[in-house]
Amino acid sequence: MSEDPRILRRPFVAPRFSPRTRRRETVLLILVAIILTVGSVSLSATERVAAGQPILLGPTDPRALAVYLGLLAAVHVAQIAAGRRTDQILLPAVGLLGGIGLLLMERLPQGLVSQDFGGTTLGLGQLQLAWLCIALTVIGVLAVAVRSDAWLRLYKYTWAAAGIGLLVLTVLFGVDVNGERLSLRIGPLSGQPSELLKVILVVFLAGYLSENRALLVQEDTRIGPLRLPPLPYLAPMLAMLAMALGVVVIQRDLGAALLFFAVFLLLLYVATGRLSAVAIGLVLFIVGAAVLYRLVPTVQERVDIWLNPFADPTGAGYQIVQALHAFARGGIVGTGLGAGLPRIGGQLPIPAVETDFPFAALGEELGLAGILAILGLYFVVIERGLRIAAAAPDEFRAILAAGLSLVIGVQAFIIAAGNLKLIPLTGITLPFISYGGSSLLANAIVVGLLLAVSDRGAEAPPATS
Amino acid sequence: MDPTLATLWILRLLFLALIYAFLFGVVRVLIRDLRSASREGTAGLGRLVVVASPGDDPGVGAVFELDALTTIGRDVNNTVVVEDPFASAEHCVLSYRGRAWYVEDRLSTNGTFVNATLVDGTAALGFGDELQVGEVRFRLERGRRR
Numbered sequence A: 001m002s003e004d005p006r007i008l009r010r011p012f013v014a015p016r017f018s019p020r021t022r023r024r025e026t027v028l029l030i031l032v033a034i035i036l037t038v039g040s041v042s043l044s045a046t047e048r049v050a051a052g053q054p055i056l057l058g059p060t061d062p063r064a065l066a067v068y069l070g071l072l073a074a075v076h077v078a079q080i081a082a083g084r085r086t087d088q089i090l091l092p093a094v095g096l097l098g099g100i101g102l103l104l105m106e107r108l109p110q111g112l113v114s115q116d117f118g119g120t121t122l123g124l125g126q127l128q129l130a131w132l133c134i135a136l137t138v139i140g141v142l143a144v145a146v147r148s149d150a151w152l153r154l155y156k157y158t159w160a161a162a163g164i165g166l167l168v169l170t171v172l173f174g175v176d177v178n179g180e181r182l183s184l185r186i187g188p189l190s191g192q193p194s195e196l197l198k199v200i201l202v203v204f205l206a207g208y209l210s211e212n213r214a215l216l217v218q219e220d221t222r223i224g225p226l227r228l229p230p231l232p233y234l235a236p237m238l239a240m241l242a243m244a245l246g247v248v249v250i251q252r253d254l255g256a257a258l259l260f261f262a263v264f265l266l267l268l269y270v271a272t273g274r275l276s277a278v279a280i281g282l283v284l285f286i287v288g289a290a291v292l293y294r295l296v297p298t299v300q301e302r303v304d305i306w307l308n309p310f311a312d313p314t315g316a317g318y319q320i321v322q323a324l325h326a327f328a329r330g331g332i333v334g335t336g337l338g339a340g341l342p343r344i345g346g347q348l349p350i351p352a353v354e355t356d357f358p359f360a361a362l363g364e365e366l367g368l369a370g371i372l373a374i375l376g377l378y379f380v381v382i383e384r385g386l387r388i389a390a391a392a393p394d395e396f397r398a399i400l401a402a403g404l405s406l407v408i409g410v411q412a413f414i415i416a417a418g419n420l421k422l423i424p425l426t427g428i429t430l431p432f433i434s435y436g437g438s439s440l441l442a443n444a445i446v447v448g449l450l451l452a453v454s455d456r457g458a459e460a461p462p463a464t465s
Numbered sequence B: 001m002d003p004t005l006a007t008l009w010i011l012r013l014l015f016l017a018l019i020y021a022f023l024f025g026v027v028r029v030l031i032r033d034l035r036s037a038s039r040e041g042t043a044g045l046g047r048l049v050v051v052a053s054p055g056d057d058p059g060v061g062a063v064f065e066l067d068a069l070t071t072i073g074r075d076v077n078n079t080v081v082v083e084d085p086f087a088s089a090e091h092c093v094l095s096y097r098g099r100a101w102y103v104e105d106r107l108s109t110n111g112t113f114v115n116a117t118l119v120d121g122t123a124a125l126g127f128g129d130e131l132q133v134g135e136v137r138f139r140l141e142r143g144r145r146r
Helices: A005-012 A023-050 A062-082 A090-107 A124-145 A156-173 A193-217 A231-250 A254-272 A275-295 A297-307 A318-330 A358-391 A395-419 A437-454 B003-039
Strands: A115-117 A120-122 A175-177 A180-186 A189-191 A221-223 A226-228 B047-052 B063-065 B069-073 B092-097 B100-105 B112-114 B122-125 B130-133 B136-141
Touching: A023 A062, A023 A090, A023 B003, A062 A090, A062 A124, A090 A124, A090 A358, A090 A437, A090 B003, A120 A124, A124 A437, A156 A193, A156 A231, A193 A231, A193 A254, A193 A395, A193 A437, A193 B100, A193 B122, A231 A254, A254 A275, A254 A297, A254 A395, A275 A297, A318 A358, A358 A395, A358 A437, A358 B003, A395 A437, B100 B112
Parallel strands: none
Antiparallel strands: A115 A120, A175 A180, A180 A189, A221 A226, B047 B063, B047 B136, B069 B092, B092 B100, B100 B122, B112 B130, B130 B136
């Protein structure tokens, strides 16, 4: 049998330089630059007035802002130069979210997080800027360099094994922070593997579901009135999910467990279009939640706080009560960047505001109008992801794009709703805004992959064999 | 009103207004996108792209938009005519049932292959899969909007 002639010829095709303009992205990025500059000026003016100094119209930290906007522009130019036909809305939307996060981290007391690097101490804002730079680089490299998805789809079990291995390592050798064993420390760097695991889970599910979709659509197994896909084909997915959930629950990382389960159900629905699968999943979720409530004291505590945080407003319910007060102080248009979050006894009112409660801080300083706009930005990211999925040439890319965008959407919903006391609070980061390297890195990989999948000039899907 | 306070107010409201201007701009692009997508009509059910064809009829890169029932073979009455010495006159049928594509071998002499596996009767065919008829290999892709 003769080989595909294009595959034989490909190594001899010299790379051509064929730039392609991206007008929409250019316009939107210029707008992002203006917004962030105005935000920065507003922040510095507020801080100067609070300190009793005259207003000087200039950004708080011009260098940080310039570095961030410069890197955004670099990612933009790299895609133009490479002639990529990737999505043009995602980068500005994510860039604006990251920029708002950077402003917030510059505004919070720099001593909340600090790290020493050879004598120089970096504060919260500088560390966040460093991580944002790494994240933008990852987005740019993935968007420009990834031309084929074979490395993802062909090695899904390898990825799954690597992800599980990472979690097991964390359980065995992890460092305890606030009684939760979430981080893995290698030298000066520490990270939360569950953030990376969410990307790996989506890649695995996309690979498995696209390969076995035709089989999963059949309804062989019947349990009472329910008709289920053939069980042998569900088993590997359930095993992977159970392992991920099990380790995460042992680690008490309930937010990640909730995220994994929700994304699993959503992807099962996207791939098969069967509501029965989702219904069974929801029943399983309710049963699981009830069992966990009985068995795990943390879950019980979280639910009790959620039901009535004012039962112990200075103890267990302190964080959520302060967050609710912050939202109330914010009102419709907020107090303005830098004017909220009064110190209580020299401390910020909300503990862990930079990782778990940035949404409450933004709710106070930008008000209802601000957080509605931020939720709008997350909706834009989800819409783009689903559009990319709808336009994808094959099923792996479709399910991958849907899964990647839903992972961001669901995570943002879980933590925003938790901050607002809409659902019990589970510690998880607000994508692109929260402080934290693992979170920014994982979400950068998500955006980079989405951009790569959206490229209309990308390599055709490989034949599976 | 105190000019300092007024400046602060203007800056705060300008920041919020600009974020909404950004959202407005994005939503306008999204709506234009959706409109043009709906004007272009619905996507086809799928398409076959020729990946390899030793006889060059159909040539490599040729695209066939698929109907819900598409026949493939050497006979001119097939939807997709394959001029290949190893293909049978009525080689196989592709059908779109429910939410998925299936291929049925019509007792061809040399068999139909999905991803290099011989089809025995009917087999499911996913997007991205390779279908071989005689020595001609196709890839099933999702339909583009026309």
